[in-house]
Amino acid sequence: GQNIDQPTEMTATEGAIVQxxxxxxxxxxNGLFWYQQHAGEAPTFLSYNVLDxxxxxxxxxxxxxxxxxxxxxxxxxxxMKDSASYLCAVGSGSARQLTFGSGTQLTVLP
Amino acid sequence: DTGxxxxxxxxxxxxxxxxxxxxxxxxxxxxxxxxxxxxGQGPEFLTYFQNEAQLEKSRLLSDRFxxxxxxGSFSTLEIQRTEQGDSAMYLCASSWLMDGGAGMNTxxxxxxxxxxxxx
Numbered sequence: 001g002q003n004i005d006q007p008t009e010m011t012a013t014e015g016a017i018v019q020x021x022x023x024x025x026x027x028x029x030n031g032l033f034w035y036q037q038h039a040g041e042a043p044t045f046l047s048y049n050v051l052d053x054x055x056x057x058x059x060x061x062x063x064x065x066x067x068x069x070x071x072x073x074x075x076x077x078x079x080m081k082d083s084a085s086y087l088c089a090v091g092s093g094s095a096r097q098l099t100f101g102s103g104t105q106l107t108v109l110p
Numbered sequence: 111d112t113g114x115x116x117x118x119x120x121x122x123x124x125x126x127x128x129x130x131x132x133x134x135x136x137x138x139x140x141x142x143x144x145x146x147x148x149x150g151q152g153p154e155f156l157t158y159f160q161n162e163a164q165l166e167k168s169r170l171l172s173d174r175f176x177x178x179x180x181x182g183s184f185s186t187l188e189i190q191r192t193e194q195g196d197s198a199m200y201l202c203a204s205s206w207l208m209d210g211g212a213g214m215n216t217x218x219x220x221x222x223x224x225x226x227x228x229x
Contacts, residue, residue, distance in 0.1 A: 004152075041222065042201065042222045043153065043201075045217040048217055094165070095166040097143060097155040098153070100151075102151050103151070
């Protein structure tokens with residue numbers, strides 16, 4: 001089966017750093033994705049990890065440990081516009097379909 | 111290219127009616143996915159097309175659901191005899207895979223979704 005866990009909610013202050021953790025147990029693994037989703041909008045792609053280690057992309061970084069079934073998304077220099085749901089997803093299967101966690105609702109406070 | 115587009119954005123229907131949604135993927139993408147998302151949850155995979163072939167269907171896709179991608183371009187998702195439990199956001203996504211099977215994932219681009227409300 002597929003199981004992806006991430007915290008339901010997090011709160012942080014503008015300008016700070018926040019780390020959103022994700023653990024997964026899946027049958028098959030083609031990569032770990034992070035998406036951002038603002039209320040009522042489409043998920044937008046943030047990052048992709050297929051090998052262990054850290055991928056950095058501007059203010060966003062994502063880490064993967066395949067042996068531990070663990071990933072995190074690191075957001076630096078938080079801005080108010082970063083308030084959104086952050087979805088952890090594992091790609092698997094011949095269709096490369098994504099299995100999503102329930103999302104972490106991040107609220108950035110002034 | 112304007113990205114993945116979906117139509118309509120919102121649909122309210124009475125229980126028992128049929129509804130059809132349309133998705134236009136990014137033009138050079140050969141993979142197309144349908145997902146369903148309910149409030150407070152992540153999207154759930156429904157079905158997948160590679161070009162015009164429907165290659166995978168989730169157990170969530172009951173007999174009342176049917177999807178097509180007739181010419182390997184746009185896709186439609188039809189729900190027959192809608193039920194209140196069908197109320198959700200239906201998301202379409204597309205991606206590109208070069209070698210048809212063994213290649214690494216590329217990111218899927220999502221459309222804005224069709225929000226279905228069954229009353």
